Amino acid sequence: MSLYRLLQEREATGRPIRIGVIGAGTFSSAFLAQARLTPGMQLVGVAELDIEKAMKTCLKAGWPKEDIYFGDSTATINDGAKRGRVILTGNSEQLIQADLDVIVEITGVAEAGAYHAWTALEAGKHVVMVNVEADVLLGKALKEKANEKGLVYSMAYGDQPALICELIDWARTIGVEIVCAGKGTRYQPEYRYSTPETVWKHFGFSEEQLASGDYNAQMYNSFLDGTKSAIEMCAVANASGLVPQKCGLQFPPLEVAGLANILKPTTAGGILEHSGTVEVVASENRDGTPIKRNLRWGVYIVFKVATEHMRRLLSEHDFIKDSSGEYAAVYRPFHLIGLELGISVASAVLRGEATGSTNFFIADVTSVAKKELKSGAILDGEGGYTVYGRLVRADESVAKKYLPIGLSRGAKIVRPVAKDSILTYDDIELDERQFSCQVRKMLEEEFKSTTRMSGMRKRS
Secondary structure, three states: OOHHHHHHHHHHOOOOEEEEEEOOOHHHHHHHHHHOOOOOEEEEEEEOOOHHHHHHHHHHOOOOHHHEEEOOOHHHHHHHHHOOOEEEEOOHHHHHOOOOOEEEEOOOOHHHHHHHHHHHHHOOOEEEEOOHHHHHHHHHHHHHHHHHHOOOEEEOEOEHHHHHHHHHHHHHHOOOOEEEEEEEEOOOHHHHHOOOOOHHHHHOOOHHHHHOOOOOHHHHHHHHOOHHHHHHHHHHHHHHOOOOEOOEOOOOEOOHHHHHHHOOEHHHOOOEOOOOEEEEEEOEOOOOOEOOOOOOOOEEEEEEOOOHHHHHHHHHOOOEEOOOOOEEEEEEOOOOHHHHOHHHHHHHHHHOOOOOOOOOOOEEEEEEEOOOEOOOOEOOOOOOOOEEEEEEEHHHHHHOOEOEHHHOOOOEEOOOEOOOOEOEHHHEEOOOOOHHHHHHHHHHHHHHHHHHHHHHHHHO
């Protein structure tokens, strides 16, 4: 049965999906606007430290002011739900403990997101994890917790990782081999040194747009400096089992027609170190000129043409192919972030299925110095002034004690670090009381143990 039909049944029987949202930014606004219009869904509450911001977000999304109330207790939230109200609260834990089916985590902060997701799963709630920063740091541990509880831990449909995973699943289900998967973005090598002060000149937003207050400079800078791309490709790798290249991401400038010709192994005339990997394509040439048919907002896969039947059909249907006819590409030219998020919410609650989920710890995103860092400096995390993220393989990251980008915010430098150097745990001082720090340590120890056992089996 279709998701929409299942939602209609929920609406008709007075049993809507009860939703709690944590975080009230741009992504939230888009989802809240659609949730209001979707049968079978009920927004119970929004948790946000800045209550004024939460109110503004709800009003912008079209929720009537008379339906919005404030409350900081689970009892108040539950009572509001019975009356058809939306409760805004500064207490995320009280929202998590309310009578909900699913928590949607949209804070974008790794520490907060990890704690919220873990707490929600412990409380018996499904989790839709928009917070990719937390997912790449601790996704495998969170997925294992969900499995233990018989719950769904899901990527967010509408964001690029989930859409890429959907294409991968489509290809594998019809029996073809994935060569490469990824997305497009705006990228130049010098952007990796961009800061929140320099970011807007690259995006071209008007003064009027920026004055609206809807644009977070550090968040947008993480899109530009390559960190977000590394994080999203890490999420895809850990969901699908695709293995990053040793070089990380190359960001080749490409139009969609060239996807299959370039994104194949070097042994076949392409640029990839190996088949079965992830890559991000740039939407402009290295000289800054735009590529006409670029994939800036879209996602893609490249796959191996397996049979003569497939070769013939792809030719007849004018598919994107390489010059040899051995490789082909499929792409989706857009992603609509929060506008599409309801797919994940409905799938988790009504089908018990995730729209992409972390199954492995294959990839990691490490912290790289944007400038020379002196002893005593405090790191400001992804998109800031001090570090950018680089995609690496998990085995290299754990063995060399690399500092994950998700733990970088607030870390203190204890010895000088040169520009463009990968930071390690030995370079910094962490607050080990942080929830994410503790769970990450457990995840790394489990990885080391599994790796040792695997090595012993191979030797025997």
